[in-house]
Amino acid sequence: ERRSKVLTEILLEPVAFPSTCKSPEYLSKNPQARADDINAAFADTSIKAIITTTGGNDCIRILPYLDATIIKSNPKIFLGYSDVTNIHLYLWKLGLVSYYGGSV
Secondary structure, eight states: OHHHHHHHHTTOOOOOOTTTTOOHHHHHHOHHHHHHHHHHHHHOTTOOEEEOSOOOTTGGGTGGGOOHHHHHHSOOEEEEOSSOHHHHHHHHHTTOOOEEOOOO
């Protein structure tokens, strides 16, 4: 809640996608749901940056479901939280620049 307030104070409107508040168990069992949210965020032209709220060592399971065409057609800022290193590397291979700032 506090982080959301900080974002709105600098005139950014956070958008929560369906998997944002799901349990770790759900996320572990549904890598495609997480990828669907990332794909949707890249596809949405009103979204200027993506800030991940979870990562985890199983992020590699998301990669097969990411849509390279959508992502390359709509490049935007991608900020990582937790361990989304695999996604950062995927984006880098597509020619996008992302940022991993460690834990928040």
